[in-house]
Amino acid sequence: MAGHVNSMHDQAAQQLRDLIFGGDLTPGAFVDETRLCEQLAISRTPLREALKVLTAEGLIRHEPRRGCFVNQVTEQDLDEIFPVIALLEGRCAFEATQQASDADIATLKELHHQLEVSAAQGLIPQYYAANYAIHEAIIAMAGNKWLAQVIGDLRKILKLARLQQLNAPGRLSQSLEEHMAIFAALKARDAEGADAAMRIHLTRQREALRLLARQSKSRISAANTEHDKHGVST
Amino acid sequence: MAGHVNSMHDQAAQQLRDLIFGGDLTPGAFVDETRLCEQLAISRTPLREALKVLTAEGLIRHEPRRGCFVNQVTEQDLDEIFPVIALLEGRCAFEATQQASDADIATLKELHHQLEVSAAQGLIPQYYAANYAIHEAIIAMAGNKWLAQVIGDLRKILKLARLQQLNAPGRLSQSLEEHMAIFAALKARDAEGADAAMRIHLTRQREALRLLARQSKSRISAANTEHDKHGVST
DNA sequence: GTTCGTCTGATTGCTTGTAATTACCCATAA
DNA sequence: TTATGGGTAATTACAAGCAATCAGACGAAC
Numbered sequence: 179m180a181g182h183v184n185s186m187h188d189q190a191a192q193q194l195r196d197l198i199f200g201g202d203l204t205p206g207a208f209v210d211e212t213r214l215c216e217q218l219a220i221s222r223t224p225l226r227e228a229l230k231v232l233t234a235e236g237l238i239r240h241e242p243r244r245g246c247f248v249n250q251v252t253e254q255d256l257d258e259i260f261p262v263i264a265l266l267e268g269r270c271a272f273e274a275t276q277q278a279s280d281a282d283i284a285t286l287k288e289l290h291h292q293l294e295v296s297a298a299q300g301l302i303p304q305y306y307a308a309n310y311a312i313h314e315a316i317i318a319m320a321g322n323k324w325l326a327q328v329i330g331d332l333r334k335i336l337k338l339a340r341l342q343q344l345n346a347p348g349r350l351s352q353s354l355e356e357h358m359a360i361f362a363a364l365k366a367r368d369a370e371g372a373d374a375a376m377r378i379h380l381t382r383q384r385e386a387l388r389l390l391a392r393q394s395k396s397r398i399s400a401a402n403t404e405h406d407k408h409g410v411s412t
Numbered sequence: 413m414a415g416h417v418n419s420m421h422d423q424a425a426q427q428l429r430d431l432i433f434g435g436d437l438t439p440g441a442f443v444d445e446t447r448l449c450e451q452l453a454i455s456r457t458p459l460r461e462a463l464k465v466l467t468a469e470g471l472i473r474h475e476p477r478r479g480c481f482v483n484q485v486t487e488q489d490l491d492e493i494f495p496v497i498a499l500l501e502g503r504c505a506f507e508a509t510q511q512a513s514d515a516d517i518a519t520l521k522e523l524h525h526q527l528e529v530s531a532a533q534g535l536i537p538q539y540y541a542a543n544y545a546i547h548e549a550i551i552a553m554a555g556n557k558w559l560a561q562v563i564g565d566l567r568k569i570l571k572l573a574r575l576q577q578l579n580a581p582g583r584l585s586q587s588l589e590e591h592m593a594i595f596a597a598l599k600a601r602d603a604e605g606a607d608a609a610m611r612i613h614l615t616r617q618r619e620a621l622r623l624l625a626r627q628s629k630s631r632i633s634a635a636n637t638e639h640d641k642h643g644v645s646t
Numbered sequence: 647g648t649t650c651g652t653c654t655g656a657t658t659g660c661t662t663g664t665a666a667t668t669a670c671c672c673a674t675a676a
Numbered sequence: 677t678t679a680t681g682g683g684t685a686a687t688t689a690c691a692a693g694c695a696a697t698c699a700g701a702c703g704a705a706c
Contacts, residue, residue, distance in 0.1 A: 187659085235468060243688060266496070332562065455690055
């Protein structure tokens with residue numbers, strides 16, 4: 179995405195992203211420079227440069243003279259980000275519908291086949307992989323570099339949020355339906371329809387996550403009261 | 413916008429932006445690290461950290477082992493960015509219409525008054541200032557941090573493009589009309605109308621710039637042929 | 647005359663060291 | 677017992693130095 183990956187600070191930035199998205203650096207965690215230096219086997223300067231980049235990307239928060247912390251994504255952030263992504267990816271679907279070649283449609287068809295198979299067999303990681311590939315393909319087909327970049331920036335934040343929550347059960351079949359609707363509109367060269375279907379898809383995605391967050395929250399508070407009974411917490 | 417401005421690399425980043433937007437570092441220009449070091453009276457380490465930040469912002473391009481260059485914005489970039497901004501600021505107008513208080517409306521009214529006065533007297537810098545303030549106000553009124561950030565990122569690139577081109581004559585009155593239409597819809601609490609009016613405003617803005625670019629281009633090529641006659645160029 | 651190879655100058659990128667600021671801990675006093 | 681003050685330890689932020697790489701220029705060979 180961002181050109182050559184030669185210099186050490188570029189490598190360090192990518193490794194840091196991997197550490198964050200891999201769950202080794204959890205949201206809210208303190209980023210220890212010296213520890214990471216020996217872990218990545220580099221000096222502090224390139225690491226600090228990489229930290230600046232990730233700060234600009236919004237993955238890391240930097241407090242002067244305090245250090246760096248992995249950013250946490252709140253429910254309000256999600257409420258704000260999802261409508262924007264819906265708008266932007268909707269626009270991608272619109273443009274993609276108008277600019278897609280027959281080969282592009284064929285590629286999408288294959289990806290949707292994988293999506294169906296994964297959903298039918300309940301292979302969640304595989305479903306997410308196909309889902310991701312479809313979104314990426316549609317974004318690429320829109321042929322707008324800046325649109326893609328802005329979406330990428332926001333998606334990075336969403337990716338951060340995914341770490342804090344689990345997967346919704348039964349969301350798969352609903353998600354699949356929405357994707358097939360997007361693809362149907364795209365194949366029929368209905369740009370407005372593809373736009374609308376994409377926006378619906380992402381809005382529903384947010385709703386599913388919100389529901390999940392409530393469940394998780396109540397589960398946690400239930401666990402806390404349970405602890406309180408035994409006089410463990412606080 | 414981005415928290416405290418204590419550390420030197422933060423200051424350096426801001427000073428770099430000022431240098432770029434002030435025209436001291438023109439698009440395409442090579443960024444000489446050592447020269448800037450003595451100019452800003454700092455060492456290379458914080459300067460390089462600042463350069464990484466501006467690279468992430470898209471203001472600067474970084475070629476490995478070559479150095480940094482101020483990014484140039486092409487006509488295609490503008491063609492890609494403006495529709496996205498139109499979409500996003502349209503959304504802001506929509507949200508702002510629904511969430512604005514009476515005090516917000518009053519503030520906007522005052523700003524639009526300044527806009528009218530500036531246009532009537534042909535005070536271009538003052539008009540741009542009021543124009544900028546109105547856009548910022550509407551974006552703020554939408555109350556969506558991430559929406560504002562994404563728009564800010566793209567507007568920085570546009571600001572870069574403004575350096576490469578002049579102002580359109582006679583655009584002022586047209587721009588004013590469009591702004592009054594946005595404000596009218598906003599005041600009437602017509603969210604859809606405000607959205608549409610904002611999108612129209614930014615689309616027209618792009619058209620005005622495109623026209624200007626064509627004129628500028630033909631003017632340059634005319635100048636070149638003039639030079640050719642005298643056997644100066646190439 | 648053109649092209650390829652080498653050399654040199656300059657610039658980037660990384661390592662290391664030093665200073666300053668902050669947080670934490672403990673002691674002392676109220 | 678609690679709060680406040682000072683001291684210490686750790687960590688960040690900046691500066692300077694050194695090594696690696698690239699561009700440009702000059703010279704030689706075809």
